[in-house]
Amino acid sequence: MSTYTSPTSVAGHTANTSAVVRITIVAAIGGFLFGYDSAVINGATGAMREYFGVGPTALGSAVASALLGAAAGAALGGRLADKLGRVRVMRIAAILFLLSSIFCAIDPFFGPDMGGFYWLVFWRVVGGVGVGVASIIAPAYIAEIAPADIRGRLGSLQQMGIVLGIFASQITNRIIVGFAGSAESSWLFGLDAWRWMFLLEAVPAIIYLVGAYTIPESPRWLVQQGRRDEAMTVMVRLQGQAPAEHRMSVIERTLDKEHNPRLSDLAGKAFGLKPIVWIGIGLAALQQLVGINVIFYYSNQLWQSVGFQEGDAFTISTITSVTNVVVTIVAILLVDKIGRKRLLLIGSIGMALTLGTMAAVFATATVTDAGPVLGDTAGLIALVAANLYVVFFGISWGPVMWVLLGEMFPNKIRGAALAVAGFIQWIANWLVTVTFPIISEASLVFAYGLYAFFALVSVFFVVKAVRETKGVELEDMHD
Template sequence: MSTYTSPTSVAGHTANTGAVLRITMVAALGGFLFGYDSAVINGATGAMREYFDVGATALGSAVASALLGAALGAALGGRLADKLGRVRVMRIAAVLFLISSIFCAIDPFFGADTGGFAWLVAWRVIGGVGVGVASIIAPAYIAEVAPADIRGRLGSLQQMGIVLGIFASQIANRVIVAMAGSSDASWLFGLDAWRWMFLLEAVPAIIYLIGAYTIPESPRWLVAQGRRDEAMAIMTKLQGEGPAVHRLSVIDRTLDKEHKPRFKDLAGKAFGLKPVMWVGIGVAALQQLVGINVIFYYSNQLWQSVGFQEGDAFTISTITSVTNVVVTVAAIMLVDKIGRKRLLLIGSIGMAITLGTMAGVFATATVTDSGPVLGDAAGMVALVAANLYVIFFGISWGPVMWVLLGEMFPNKIRGAALAVAGFVQWMANWLVTVTFPAISEVSLVFAYGLYAFFAFISIFFVIKVVRETKGMELEDMQN
């Protein structure tokens, strides 16, 4: 009788899957904090606006300030990780999350009349830097420690961490409002409820920080630093001696031949860049220009503005977050079966229809002194359309964009190309987030009509220029 030998089992040594999973989950906590920090402000926007007495533009700046920090963190995180090590940079990210959480809640200069709003923006930027660092360090670390045969599944934990973080922030906000009575009510220890929303982020930040002291450094980074014996010990513990020897020999060869990506390698004849770079930039920008983060950053304010009570608005946001988690699981299961391009196309068509529906529904709203108000039937249609929109995004452009960007670039430019595409993605995120409050005050019809327009454009973009990468070797990718 023949015996099957797992790819992670060589020469009698079997991969320690439990240990690999544990350290991967610690790394994926960065994704959880990424999602939590990005979405937690959703429950606080109304109370913040009233407390600081700021307009729509200033409120948009506060919400989007973390995204500018994230762009900076993404730009700096790679170099820091190469210099200091992956795990040490995780600890730095955890500290930044912790600092932002605490000071957004209890900053002594946080008075409405003492420049407190500017301090809030500053602490949000610091948290955003942590978001940017976490967004690149976790996938890199997971890829460098995971056995090849389970790397895809383990890598998907980063995206799952993000959507779970968004979901957890909505649950936490909902519980706080239910217990305090409203987001601007004084609650425990005299601290306003909306401040507690920020403060609770300290809990996962502390867990992440402690966890980052319990996991080993990336073997690839250790080899690059000349610490091969340490790398061998870690790889042997995680994968067994046989696979460890083979993996380290591959790392040695890669480092010997490695050409560090340079931004000048991206230059080409297509308006100064290689054609594949424009495709990557388009994919990164369109993922945000369809307005997805309006749902996660402003949904409470949006639903209240059209007639829902605060408690109902929090419940709707929670349902949306649950929907996002479920469809992310579905996307992970489908992306290698259906293919990247087909999923993107399905998502684009679905988003164009649902966003167009939302724009049409808001066109029927009754305009009052306090803003537009939807009738019962229209409100239900808007609610269904919004959640269908999240489904179409979550099963396609949400996770697939990151998969596609990781695959579509040739090896020699992948690092630099990802840096540019990632920066564009964060800046598009910032642009949508900072402009929505002002645009929505002019017209919600225009706001959702604009996002529907970009979803419509994405249909033709996918059909015309996006190549399917399913089943292709990375070495086969061309400029």
């Protein structure tokens, strides 16, 4: 297990909070694109299935293809950030988002056959690499920029960006369908509505790219590169003279004992890895194995399959996204007050109960040739349970997992450990996403029962393994 020392207080702490927040917001735009890119396909799945004539297995592969790219991006992101700097890697991620959004919409090789389908999958993978890079670089950068006393709240802005991106994609999809008539219909300039869903991602991608030219490099990375004066300038601007001098001395002292992070640094006696690395892997995997992205990737298709009309399904998905945004705000307000571990525990218990309720409700569905159909009462209970599940996830595992991954690892292994945890997070995401269409066709009861089981596992994991990091400086984290 990791142990943490108490944070060192510094007199005269005069952090420039407004500057720190602005910089953090720019970094969190990567999270917005992460959420938008991940969820935008929710509105396009039905149209894609019709256009390309593919079955549930191929559809699941298309939805999950971006996640494989994200796993690769997460695995590479930490190493790239250590070599090129945090900000340059953000710019690379922005360009990947931009290319993916354009070519998913207007690739000339697209056609209503498997060849066109494979091109779409390729460009989804490209966007996924951007997602993976952004998912790793934002928590690390924010943790290195933020003062310890507000680091949890600022780190949570990554998740706020994600949920706002999900919400924006749902709203955008709903508006496009409202004007076009359906996701399959042609809309502006003869482009299919579902293609416009992808194309509009280019707008935040450009904003992210421009924004990444307006923020400073991580002071810790600058010191590591021997650029002490630049690092000191950034630290003074963000935290004030006295805190900056103190943090600079601590960073330099820890760097004297370190080298660039590498995977071999993660080796330990606990099944080949350090215990803290296993904790990070557990956090990353469980965040996805509770099935949260089933709600955001497949909710339209799910609610239509149990009797709701397409317009109603879009409305339900939008309400769910709004709920996610609101509870993430609550999490931001709470994470530095009541701590990371307590929030995770509350979320785990709540998710286990609500997912269990959904499994029980779907067990009452009437099975027809078109699929399961819920009655009025059962449908209402399922909607309430699904949204309560999002509430419990949104105040806990959604933001807190990213906060912990950004701050829990010692400096000497942070880049490598983040890469491993990020890779596992995206592989777990891919596994859940690609298997849901197959499992749900066989039994929605089994699908939600399985996610409830992992939520229950997360309760015991938090109690036994997770250590509190509230208020602890990064340089004070130890194995």
